[in-house]
Amino acid sequence: MHTSFTGPPAADTHPTPATAEELERHKAAITRLGNELRALVEAAVRTAATPDTLHRVAEGVRHVTGQLTGRRRARADIPEVDEFPAGTRIYSPVTGAGSPLAPPLRVTPTDDGLIGHCTLGIAHEGPPGYGHGGMSAMLLDELMGRACAAAGAPGLTISLQMRYHRPVPLETPLRILARVTGTDHRKSFVTGSITTEADPATDLVTAEGVFVAPDPRRVRALFPGLTADGDPAGG
Numbered sequence: 366m367h368t369s370f371t372g373p374p375a376a377d378t379h380p381t382p383a384t385a386e387e388l389e390r391h392k393a394a395i396t397r398l399g400n401e402l403r404a405l406v407e408a409a410v411r412t413a414a415t416p417d418t419l420h421r422v423a424e425g426v427r428h429v430t431g432q433l434t435g436r437r438r439a440r441a442d443i444p445e446v447d448e449f450p451a452g453t454r455i456y457s458p459v460t461g462a463g464s465p466l467a468p469p470l471r472v473t474p475t476d477d478g479l480i481g482h483c484t485l486g487i488a489h490e491g492p493p494g495y496g497h498g499g500m501s502a503m504l505l506d507e508l509m510g511r512a513c514a515a516a517g518a519p520g521l522t523i524s525l526q527m528r529y530h531r532p533v534p535l536e537t538p539l540r541i542l543a544r545v546t547g548t549d550h551r552k553s554f555v556t557g558s559i560t561t562e563a564d565p566a567t568d569l570v571t572a573e574g575v576f577v578a579p580d581p582r583r584v585r586a587l588f589p590g591l592t593a594d595g596d597p598a599g600g
């Protein structure tokens with residue numbers, strides 16, 4: 366089990382979860398906080414509250430933030446609830462239930478790749494009422510990278526070619542697909558697309574990417590939180 370937190374224990378924290386049940390409890394708590402944070406972010410970018418109210422809320426948020434800064438994981442640590450690189454990434458800005466940045470994208474396998482489902486909010490806006498192009502790239506980069514991992518060749522993006530055919534509507538259920546189309550040594554070639562759930566025949570965004578499984582001699586340096594066999598470090 367990976368011990369992901371460092372620094373002195375604080376009085377308001379609990380010991381690192383060790384059992385599967387405790388890990389599930391920890392995941393549920395992280396997810397609950399993520400849900401509340403996403404609601405806060407969406408409310409913050411939508412509100413028409415007065416400056417006085419915004420100042421008052423900002424004070425409250427500052428107080429809340431102060432409750433989470435006592436005990437932190439180090440930058441490259443892999444959270445113990447994660448299954449890196451192919452499974453749960455609980456703080457991923459794309460799929461992470463615990464990240465206020467993530468829609469979050471829910472990923473399931475298909476016959477030949479992966480499918481993701483999410484709905485973008487006003488916090489992800491580019492053109493008024495539509496998704497930011499960088500969000501589309503982030504959704505596709507993540508799902509295409511996960512498709513490589515699901516195919517047994519986890520890798521990092523070395524190129525991502527985006528094509529924006531039509532704007533991506535906000536507050537509309539989306540369907541994202543990713544599929545590995547070929548491999549060449551450590552390289553995987555991957556395609557992806559974004560459509561709405563309601564009209565899966567109309568591509569809004571498509572992408573072609575190349576992902577490279579890092580040279581095994583470089584993996585340790587790139588990801589110090591992993592052991593040589595690819596499992597999270599820490600016993």
Ligand SMILES: CCCCCCCCCCCC(=O)SCCNC(=O)CCNC(=O)[C@H](O)C(C)(C)COP(=O)(O)OP(=O)(O)OC[C@H]1O[C@@H](n2cnc3c(N)ncnc32)[C@H](O)[C@@H]1OP(=O)(O)O
Nearest residue numbers: 450506507510519520521522523551577578579580583584
């Ligand atoms: C455990 C996994 C966890 C995987 C964890 C997955 C998390 C998914 C996250 C979502 C996806 C991301 O955001 S990924 C983050 C964005 N991407 C990155 O930061 C990657 C930055 N790039 C790198 O660090 C490096 O290029 C690596 C590690 C990917 C590859 O380095 P390497 O292992 O030393 O490999 P190297 O021998 O140089 O290259 C192998 C082949 O790929 C080609 N190649 C390498 N880099 C490039 C490049 N930038 N542009 C063009 N081609 C390139 C080389 O020419 C060579 O082709 P040939 O001569 O054999 O033909």
